Amino acid sequence: MGTTNAPAGAGDFALEARGLTKVFGGFAAVKDVNLAVRRGAIHALIGPNGAGKTTCFNLLTKTLQPTAGTILFEGEDISALRTADVARRGLVRSFQISATFPHLTVLENVRVALQSDYGRAYQFWRSLKAVEPLNKRAMQLLEEVGLAGSAHLTATELSYGKKRAMEIATTLALEPRVMLLDEPTAGMGHEDVEPITDLIRRAAQGRTVVIVEHNLSVVSSLCDRITVLQHGEVLTEGTYAEVSTNPDVVTAYMGGVDES
């Protein structure tokens, strides 16, 4: 999967970074990174600790503003936009730490995302009946991730794996064209990794996914394209087979007693 038959040309790439650089007080966490994510691909960013994966990710999602360089989303320059703006355009991120609304119910968690496009979010004078039409879609999304039975639990009551599934449902609620996932299996027990990987694979259907991931078996089974970062720069890019046999990558990982 992942390969699409989109027409060739500039439209081939859903997300592009050109000369992306981020400097924190003199330290360049990301240096001149060029990245092109093909439409419909599942593209991984990997690298040893401190390689600049998370900074790079935060730049792509507009959580951080780049020091230099441009970011193109479907050909449009989004370098100067904010997270909320790019989210409305269809570029939506997830978070490494479980990004739930713990005091809301599972259904409400998803409904918050659905409200994004519903135009009633500022209506403080109306009852919640005004957003009840969204419940049906929310339940659909929860069914897709296998949480329909937990819809009325408070989010804190969910297990870690289920929280991540709920987050994915929340992200999917925005019908993103590009999904950016920050270490979706981080801190997860073995029994949860497989279902979440499956879930991401299903969620990626018809979408482009950029994923930062530590778990290399997840990367190998999920991703079409892998960019390896080291010291804030692109070390190499290719398929898993290409990347995993690249001697530089092997050295980077083996000698990778990097600062974390």
Place this chain on the structure above:
Amino acid sequence: MTRWPMLLALLAVALVAPTVVYPVLLMTVLSFIVFACSFNLLLGYAGLLCFGHAMFFGGAAYVTGWFLKTTGASIEIGILVGGLSAAALGLLVGLVAVKRSGIQFAMITFAISQFVYFVLLQAPFTGGEDGLQRIPRTALLGVVDVSKSGSLYYVVLGFTVLAVLFFYRVVHSPFGEILKAIRDNEARVESLGFRPERFKLIAFVISAGMAGVAGGLKAVAFQIATLTDVSWTVSGEVILMTLLGGLGTLAGPMVGAVIIIGLNDFLSQFGEWSLISQGVIMLVVIIFLRRGVVGEIDAFLRRKKVAPAR
């Protein structure tokens, strides 16, 4: 559903209360209920700790008093004008403050409230240290005489009931849902395409406006507006009421207001002891009642409900 009989019982108690308790004390309690609810909307549902909420409460008391004295308009108009003026002030303060959060937000609101205090001390219409005195209790809707405390009480009660219903609506609205989400995880809300600071600004304006209504109610109840109502101690008191009663619960701030005002009234005969008792209460809340009175009762009932099932 099971709450309705309790609420009706509470309303019945409120209706007959003036036959037992001094009406001015009751009106103080009611105005502080509205005030504490407005504060709770901010801290409990938007996660914003305003450490200068008295500027809206006390400021509006002056505006209501001054407006009623100079125009002689009917009493409900005076109270609403107080609320609107506080909402306008809230918009100005909010524009500066909501971009910050946590301790910065608290300190900015505190600084502005101290500034407002100073302005009100110096302004010609406030009567300085003496306060704005002899605020008239004009007729309700221009016809119903409410100059006696016994009848004014019902006006204040009416406003309070409407205010509490309004708070309930705001919290259980599409807007309230997003607000709670922002309190829980602001970065995530932003990543879903919302502008959190706009929601916080609206919540701040609503909260300030309702604190103003509370101040207006207090002004007509006491027929005086004083600097005390704008002082930082009142800002602190409303925090105490909300935390004591239970943050982020609808009933919490009401219970907190009843307890604190009741205690203040009871302990006033012992002078400084009322302050010491507040300190002790604060400690007890922090150590034993993290969730506040209502929060702890809620948690207890939930445990009881769950226990037999297991």
